[in-house]
Structures are given as structure tokens and as C-alpha cells.
Amino acid sequence: MDHQAAQERFSSYRDQELGPEETRSVEEHLQTCRACRRQYADFQETVASLGTLPPAGPPANFAEGVFERVRKRSHGRLFSQRRRGMAVPLEWLSLIMLVAVVAIYLLFRLSSPFGLFSK
Amino acid sequence: MLSLRERLLVRRLKNRDEKAFAELVSTYQNRIYNLVFRMLGDGAEAEDVAQEVFETVFKVIDSFRGDAQLSTWLYRIASNQCKNRIKYLGRRPKAGFADDGENGVPPSAVRGSSAPSPHAVLEGRQLEQAIATALTLLDDEQREVLVLRDLENLSYAEIGAITELPEGTIKSRLHRARMAVKSHLEAAGQVTASGGANHPLGDKE
Numbered sequence: 001m002d003h004q005a006a007q008e009r010f011s012s013y014r015d016q017e018l019g020p021e022e023t024r025s026v027e028e029h030l031q032t033c034r035a036c037r038r039q040y041a042d043f044q045e046t047v048a049s050l051g052t053l054p055p056a057g058p059p060a061n062f063a064e065g066v067f068e069r070v071r072k073r074s075h076g077r078l079f080s081q082r083r084r085g086m087a088v089p090l091e092w093l094s095l096i097m098l099v100a101v102v103a104i105y106l107l108f109r110l111s112s113p114f115g116l117f118s119k
Numbered sequence: 120m121l122s123l124r125e126r127l128l129v130r131r132l133k134n135r136d137e138k139a140f141a142e143l144v145s146t147y148q149n150r151i152y153n154l155v156f157r158m159l160g161d162g163a164e165a166e167d168v169a170q171e172v173f174e175t176v177f178k179v180i181d182s183f184r185g186d187a188q189l190s191t192w193l194y195r196i197a198s199n200q201c202k203n204r205i206k207y208l209g210r211r212p213k214a215g216f217a218d219d220g221e222n223g224v225p226p227s228a229v230r231g232s233s234a235p236s237p238h239a240v241l242e243g244r245q246l247e248q249a250i251a252t253a254l255t256l257l258d259d260e261q262r263e264v265l266v267l268r269d270l271e272n273l274s275y276a277e278i279g280a281i282t283e284l285p286e287g288t289i290k291s292r293l294h295r296a297r298m299a300v301k302s303h304l305e306a307a308g309q310v311t312a313s314g315g316a317n318h319p320l321g322d323k324e
Contacts, residue, residue: 010297011298042305043298049304050250050269050300053247053250053270055153056152056153056156059166062144062148062166062169062170063144063145063148065170066170066173066174069170070173073177073178
């Protein structure tokens with residue numbers, strides 16, 4: 001394995017993503033090549049330093065901002081309020097339907113002796 | 120694929136449960152904000168886009184089918200919205216420290232406390248600054264995989280699920296990104312393991 005081939009594999013080698021054969025080739029090259037060994041040490045240091053970058057945190061009122069946007073987007077109605085708003089009329093609707101069905105049944109029974117069945 | 124906890128959370132989200140939504144934001148806001156901030160390099164833009172991500176989740180949660188982890192799905196939305204914003208702004212991200220008010224110590228002030236040795240490894244904020252600058256110099260595709268892998272510590276499989284890229288592409292982009300950061304840090308005199316840094320950042324000041 002030449003210098004370029006070895007260096008092209010630094011990233012996968014570092015993450016242990018190479019197959020056993022390629023891993024061995026890279027290791028053999030690094031053992032015999034001082035320049036690439038130096039390059040690899042720098043490479044490793046670079047990747048390690050990326051990991052030390054402190055995470056950037058959101059501002060304190062971040063979540064509040066999210067909720068405000070959602071509220072604005074949904075025209076003031078919030079989350080389950082929309083569902084609750086639907087649930088009440090549905091219950092009323094089912095009650096009204098029930099009453100209507102009973103009323104029609106009674107009406108039919110009452111009217112039938114003088115209507116359809118009297119003939 | 121989803122944990123029980125995630126499945127329950129998703130169900131509550133689909134029922135537009137406000138508490139579930141608050142839970143989602145508090146669980147993922149740090150990770151999403153960090154990703155977005157590192158992608159855009161600007162605090163104000165990052166806040167706007169990260170909030171937009173959660174707003175989008177609220178809008179499209181019904182389309183979440185649970186074939187990926189919730190975090191993967193969130194990262195995917197965040198990553199796409201970052202790319203859209205970058206395209207919209209039509210510019211490279213900033214260095215990422217411009218609006219950093221609370222601990223915004225200029226790098227030169229930190230350096231003043233101790234003279235850099237010839238082999239000085241960049242420390243603290245100087246290194247941070249150099250890395251942040253290096254990130255802004257990457258192209259968007261490289262920055263995306265680098266941030267997901269080396270800053271967010273995700274696996275190749277997770278990155279594949281987020282970016283929908285083949286593993287080979289992820290590996291080559293990651294390699295190029297890391298090499299580019301290495302070159303930048305070397306140029307800034309930051310990587311000194313081999314004693315190659317002759318001009319530590321700030322010597323000229």
C-alpha cells in the first residue's frame with residue numbers, strides 16, 4: 001500500500017470501518033512509513049478535537065418560542081383543544097340522532113294504523 | 120424499531136397532546152439546536168430554524184410511520200431545513216461566535232494569559248474558534264456528515280437513515296471533511312502532535 005492509498009483510508013481506519021485485510025495493510029504501511037504515521041497522528045488529533053467542541057445550547061426561552069409559533073400557526077387553538085372542541089358536538093350529535101330515531105319510530109307506529117297498513 | 124417510550128410519545132403527539140409536545144421539545148432541543156447551529160454557524164438563524172423544525176414536527180407528525188427512530192426523523196427534518204435555509208440565504212455560514220454574548224471572550228484575550236509554546240496546542244476557545252471556522256469552510260454536504268458523525272456522535276447507519284445516502288458516499292464525504300478540517304487546523308497552527316506547527320494562531324498579534 002502506498003502513501004496515498006493509506007491516507008485515503010485514514011477516516012475509515014480510525015472508525016474501524018475497514019475489512020480485516022485493508023486494516024492490516026494500513027497498519028503495515030503505518031509501521032514502516034514515518035511520514036504517514038505523523039499524518040495519521042494529526043488526523044486522529046483533529047477528529048478528537050472535533051469531539052471536544054462544546055455543544056451549542058439553545059437560548060433559555062427556546063421552547064416558549066416553539067409553542068408561540070405553533071399557536072400562531074394553528075390560529076390560537078392549541079393542540080388537544082381542537083380535539084376537545086370536536087368531541088363535545090359529537091356527543092351531542094349522537095344524542096340528537098338517538099332521539100330522532102326513537103321519534104321517527106314512534107311516529108311511524110302511531111301513524112301506521114291510519115296510513116300504510118290501514119288499507 | 121421504536122422503543123415503547125417513543126411509541127407512546129408518538130401516539131400522544133398524534134393526539135395533539137400539548138404535554139407530549141413539550142416533552143419532545145425538551146428531550147431533543149439541545150441536539151437539534153446544536154446540529155442546526157453547527158450547520159448554519161449563526162445563533163439567530165439557528166434559533167429560527169430549530170424552532171421551525173419543531174413547528175414542522177407538529178404539522179407533519181401524522182406522517183411519521185415509525186420506521187425510523189424519532190430522533191432520526193427529527194434530524195432528517197432539521198438537516199433538510201438547514202440546507203433549505205442555506206440555499207435561501209445564498210451564503211456560507213458564519214464562523215459561529217459572532218453573537219455569542221454571554222461568554223464571548225475574544226480569542227486574543229484568552230491567549231494573553233500565557234505565552235504559547237512553540238508547539239502550543241490550541242486550547243479552549245482558540246481551538247473552538249479554529250474548528251468553528253474550519254466547519255464554515257466545508258461545503259454543505261461535507262459539513263452535514265461531519266457534524267452528524269463527529270459532533271453528534273451518530274453511527275454510520277444512523278447517518279445513512281438521516282441523509283438517505285449510501286454508506287460509501289458518507290464515508291468519502293466524511294473523509295474529505297475531516298482532511299479539510301485537519302488542513303485548516305494545521306494552517307492555523309493548531310494540530311501540533313508532530314511538531315509541525317511553526318506559527319501558532321495569534322503569534323502575529
